[in-house]
Amino acid sequence: MYETNYHRPKDLAEAQSLFASAAEGRYLAGGMTLLPTMKQRLAAPSDLVDLGRLEALKGIAVTTDTVTIGAAVTHAEVAGSSEIQAALPALSALAGQIGDPHVRHRGTIGGSLANNDPAADYPAAVLALGATLRTTQRELAAEDFFQGLFTTALEEGEILVSVSFPIPSRAAYAKFPNPASRYAMAGVFVARMQDGDVRVGVTGAGQDGVYREASFEAALAGNLTPAALDPLTVDPDGMLADLHGSAAYRANLVKVMAKRAVAAASG
Amino acid sequence: MTSVSITVNGTARTAEVEGRTLLVNLLREGFGLTGTHIGCDTSQCGACVVHVDGKAVKSCTMLAAQADGATVLTIEGLAHGDELHPVQAAFHEHHGLQCGFCTPGMIMAAVDMIERHDAQLDEATIRHELEGNICRCTGYHNIVKAIQAASDRMAGLRQAAE
Numbered sequence: 002m003y004e005t006n007y008h009r010p011k012d013l014a015e016a017q018s019l020f021a022s023a024a025e026g027r028y029l030a031g032g033m034t035l036l037p038t039m040k041q042r043l044a045a046p047s048d049l050v051d052l053g054r055l056e057a058l059k060g061i062a063v064t065t066d067t068v069t070i071g072a073a074v075t076h077a078e079v080a081g082s083s084e085i086q087a088a089l090p091a092l093s094a095l096a097g098q099i100g101d102p103h104v105r106h107r108g109t110i111g112g113s114l115a116n117n118d119p120a121a122d123y124p125a126a127v128l129a130l131g132a133t134l135r136t137t138q139r140e141l142a143a144e145d146f147f148q149g150l151f152t153t154a155l156e157e158g159e160i161l162v163s164v165s166f167p168i169p170s171r172a173a174y175a176k177f178p179n180p181a182s183r184y185a186m187a188g189v190f191v192a193r194m195q196d197g198d199v200r201v202g203v204t205g206a207g208q209d210g211v212y213r214e215a216s217f218e219a220a221l222a223g224n225l226t227p228a229a230l231d232p233l234t235v236d237p238d239g240m241l242a243d244l245h246g247s248a249a250y251r252a253n254l255v256k257v258m259a260k261r262a263v264a265a266a267s268g
Numbered sequence: 269m270t271s272v273s274i275t276v277n278g279t280a281r282t283a284e285v286e287g288r289t290l291l292v293n294l295l296r297e298g299f300g301l302t303g304t305h306i307g308c309d310t311s312q313c314g315a316c317v318v319h320v321d322g323k324a325v326k327s328c329t330m331l332a333a334q335a336d337g338a339t340v341l342t343i344e345g346l347a348h349g350d351e352l353h354p355v356q357a358a359f360h361e362h363h364g365l366q367c368g369f370c371t372p373g374m375i376m377a378a379v380d381m382i383e384r385h386d387a388q389l390d391e392a393t394i395r396h397e398l399e400g401n402i403c404r405c406t407g408y409h410n411i412v413k414a415i416q417a418a419s420d421r422m423a424g425l426r427q428a429a430e
Contacts, residue, residue, distance in 0.1 A: 007287035101400025106323040
């Protein structure tokens with residue numbers, strides 16, 4: 002790892018000012034992606050601004066219709082929260098499948114979303130549930146937040162503060178993890194919202210990162226059963242292809258994971 | 269350079285570190301606690317697992333500066349004098365190792381796992397929970413047996429204490 006200057010700000014304002022005065026600053030949350038990337042010298046920020054302990058980014062709040070999670074809340078905290086388990090169990094189950102126990106103790110929801118890895122788990126839930134992302138500057142809809150591989154609407158210096166998920170009537174996440182990395186080869190989050198809308202978020206598979214599978218949503222709208230997806234196929238054209246799987250393989254995997262998620266959501 | 273203060277295995281320690289110094293390097297090179305191993309150095313193998321504020325983390329993927337003010341427990345801090353921790357004793361008893369390189373991380377992960385599950389573990393849970401710890405020798409069989417035995421013993425100790 003190249004040299005870097007570590008900073009631990011006491012609040013969001015100081016974090017933003019440290020970032021602004023750095024030659025090439027990066028925010029550090031759990032560091033589960035950024036630190037390995039720096040160790041490989043694929044990233045070499047002059048300054049790291051540690052957001053991990055900021056109180057403003059902590060906390061879980063559950064109301065009758067919303068689950069709000071601070072950006073620096075860890076995957077283990079989401080997985081283990083009895084409040085989230087009761088209100089939105091699909092989300093705590095998703096968090097419990099990220100990485101391994103040690104990674105879940107450090108990695109944060111905000112770090113995962115700001116990184117927008119195309120194979121990360123949280124983006125599928127955020128997009129499927131139509132969550133709202135609150136930053137130091139504004140509120141963003143999930144649709145506007147994700148902008149392709151490792152790209153989000155966050156501006157230079159802007160900090161993700163919290164994520165609010167509407168509580169659906171039914172939801173489930175099904176993931177086929179890469180056997181080595183545990184990242185999603187395909188992960189599908191299916192949700193039926195309180196107004197009856199069915200929404201399907203897909204991660205790990207699409208060339209442009211997380212996306213909604215509109216054909217699945219239409220088929221599931223009046224019929225939330227795995228069989229409703231039987232006649233459908235996913236076009237391999239938009240799928241990722243790499244040494245772990247071809248585009249056709251991933252296209253099929255999206256359907257298989259979607260059926261598993263629907264079965265779990267409707268069961 | 270940044271000054272960090274860390275309580276390691278019950279002893280308050282301070283050190284001057286670079287911003288890029290990893291916790292595992294501070295433990296090994298700064299404090300001489302070489303029981304914590306660096307295996308893959310890519311956040312995958314778990315040989316470097318220690319507890320930071322009571323939670324198992326990969327110390328090769330945490331900056332020393334991030335641990336400022338924290339309480340750290342390493343493999344050296346687990347035994348009480350000559351009396352091995354139940355997990356250490358079980359790894360000995362069930363020979364949960366061959367070359368031993370992954371063992372410190374395995375044991376620290378096992379202690380964390382047993383605590384999180386209130387010493388109620390079955391084989392499937394143990395195997396799933398070991399996702400972040402890689403052993404290239406044993407095939408895991410005796411590691412799983414050792415953790416199961418330690419968990420059962422610790423459950424018994426808890427009952428006896430109640």
